[in-house]
Amino acid sequence: MRRIAGLLVVPALLLSTAACGSEEKGSDSSPSQGGLPAITEGAKFGEKPTLAKGEGTPPKKLKVEVISAGKGAVLKKGDQAQVNYLGQEWDENKPFDNSFDRGQPFDVAIGGQGVIQGWQEALKGQKVGSRLEVSIPPDLGYGAQGQGDIKANATLVFVMDIVKGTTVPVSADGAEVPQNDTALPKVGTNTDGKAPSVTIPKTDAPKKLVSNYVLEGKGPEVTDKDTVVAKYEAYIWKDAKQFDSTYKSDSTVSWPLAQVTVEGLKEGLIGKKVGSRVLLVIPSDKAFGDKDQNGIPKNSTLVFAVDLLAKA
The missing domain is CATH 3.10.50.40 (Chitinase A; domain 3)
Structure with a gap:
């Protein structure tokens, strides 16, 4: 995309x-x-x-x-x-x-x-x-x-x-982790390969990076030298507008983390286990900052639900 x-x-x-x-x-x-x-x-x-x-x-x-x-x-x-x-x-x-x-x-x-x-x-x-x-x-x-x-x-x-x-799994398959913070988005825990739901609260976005397990897998931890195979849903916090989804294109992505230029995406995935679903809330200073980016307004907080399916 x-x-x-x-x-x-x-x-x-x-x-x-x-x-x-x-x-x-x-x-x-x-x-x-x-x-x-x-x-x-x-x-x-x-x-x-x-x-x-x-x-x-x-x-x-x-x-x-x-x-x-x-x-x-x-x-x-x-x-x-x-x-x-x-x-x-x-x-x-x-x-x-x-x-x-x-x-x-x-x-x-x-x-x-x-x-x-x-x-x-x-x-x-x-x-x-x-x-x-x-x-x-x-x-x-x-x-x-x-x-x-x-x-x-x-x-x-x-x-x-x-x-x-x-061979890459169709979904994360880890253990469910409680999502008790009502100030954060809630992500679905389905493991059928379909897109997980993402519900963003109508409150102010957090100012710092959030990287939380939704499903915690049992695979190896991701390092900054790895290439990860992932599926994701991606939203803008404001108005809960979706701007990208691999599920809609029925595809995966390969992210060489050493080459990812969005700081919050990289930081949020490093240390997480393969097989996990991860909620990322990325403040604008760790996303695209004060620049518009292909339909994403400047100073936008981004929300990702990422399934870490494999390491290449």
Whole structure:
């Protein structure tokens, strides 16, 4: 969602608003038959690849070729994947980004937010341990607006190594913690995967950060170095106006906490246990301060009900 994308500083693979497209797949472990750029070096899984410049007109639809098939689990909606990648524009001979040099795979919520639609479509149904080469048309990438150094209407080519896949629960499942403070929002305790209710009192918002368990899980505590997989409901305290929800889009998010720029969101989740539902009340000085933020008025106190489902 656009409003929450601004909370993170991530690599070039940002959320796209493009619609889904169709998918074509090539043959397993064979040379490219569909005209995708050749992998000129580092052809094996785990090796940093180099790509030749694309020739001719790029595919108009998403095209996925399995360079080598893994033996791991098949990625399905709701799973969390870690992917090493190199990305290059079709008509260029130098990459615009790669994770191999950083030594850290990119975290992706399958069917979730945080990456362009072409990535989501390419990864869904693939096996962990696979290497893919993928061409992504503009409508499933960055479209007419481009992104950073990526040109407008660019067809993108990626080599992707699916390093890891994790099944993510549909809901927090911890023990209920009493919610006795009537001056704070009350959050529903359902564990059926549906959105929890959030009832905000018609009183003044607290001046300090609130981070309380609603359901206390039994998983490991979250640190500032972790990437967490979460679902959430998000409101503005004033008028109890909802401004974002992963439940409405039936998705999850991956938050690398070291890169979260909203101070209260980061502080409020560090130290909480995986499997928990957490109420966060974030005063404006730990949120967006005196600046409007994509429909969130300046000086707004924010309310989050966050399910910490997994660590990537």
